[in-house]
Amino acid sequence: MKMFALGVAATVIVALAIAGGLAYSGSISVAADEPHHPMLMRLISTARERAVERHARFVVVPNDLTDADRIRRGAGNYDAMCAGCHLEPGESDTEIRKGLYPVPPDLTRAMDDDHEGADDSGVPHVAEHFWVIKHGIKASAMAAWSRGGMTDDDIWNLVAFIQALPEMDRTKYDAVVASSGGHSHGTTGAHHHDEEPGHGHDHDAHDEAPSR
Numbered sequence: 001m002k003m004f005a006l007g008v009a010a011t012v013i014v015a016l017a018i019a020g021g022l023a024y025s026g027s028i029s030v031a032a033d034e035p036h037h038p039m040l041m042r043l044i045s046t047a048r049e050r051a052v053e054r055h056a057r058f059v060v061v062p063n064d065l066t067d068a069d070r071i072r073r074g075a076g077n078y079d080a081m082c083a084g085c086h087l088e089p090g091e092s093d094t095e096i097r098k099g100l101y102p103v104p105p106d107l108t109r110a111m112d113d114d115h116e117g118a119d120d121s122g123v124p125h126v127a128e129h130f131w132v133i134k135h136g137i138k139a140s141a142m143a144a145w146s147r148g149g150m151t152d153d154d155i156w157n158l159v160a161f162i163q164a165l166p167e168m169d170r171t172k173y174d175a176v177v178a179s180s181g182g183h184s185h186g187t188t189g190a191h192h193h194d195e196e197p198g199h200g201h202d203h204d205a206h207d208e209a210p211s212r
């Protein structure tokens with residue numbers, strides 16, 4: 001038993017040394033224009049999907065995500081901060097999206113694995129979206145937007161908007177963005193009150209003009 005444990009420990013140490021040596025040698029590609037080995041990609045994707053699923057289980061989903069006002073309030077922020085990577089209706093790519101790895105998902109299209117709003121695990125997509133927007137994804141271009149000052153309410157408005165987005169054409173998109181008060185949440189300087197509960201809703205009126 002003791003020999004077996006020693007054998008396992010030695011194998012682990014050798015494996016770690018090889019991994020460390022490889023890293024140190026500089027021969028692992030970090031270039032965004034060279035894809036990972038398919039096996040490594042599979043491993044990373046599984047880790048991401050499982051981790052998001054696991055954490056999103058505990059997210060309490062508000063029941064007003066189809067509310068037109070929520071969607072409207074999410075629109076300006078989406079257009080200002082997300083569309084460059086996640087696209088607008090009618091757009092097939094953007095300059096930055098072409099060069100990103102992993103490629104940001106096209107949020108103007110409905111998800112392939114959508115079974116009544118949830119994936120096979122039963123965790124609702126909206127809960128997963130909320131978690132990803134709030135916490136971001138490590139070593140990808142997806143930021144933890146809560147760090148920049150978005151409140152949970154701002155993030156739910158974005159989730160509501162993203163839910164509605166695949167149904168929108170260009171005209172509808174432009175109209176809802178124009179009506180939304182532009183880029184508006186805690187980071188714009190004038191509204192530090194957004195951090196306080198209950199203040200997330202009413203800051204559109206005194207916000208900057210729509211950016212388009």
Ligand code: HEC
Nearest residue numbers: 081082085102103104105129132133137140141142145158
């Ligand atoms: C600089 C590019 C970039 C910007 C800007 C960006 N994202 Fe992302 N986003 C990504 C990437 C890349 C991924 C995929 C990460 C991965 O798979 O590892 C992602 C993933 C997501 C996902 C998960 C989608 C899914 O199918 O699981 C959501 C939801 C999302 N982003 C929403 C947003 C919102 C909302 C904003 C604006 C507040 C935003 N993103 C801004 C790059 C970006």
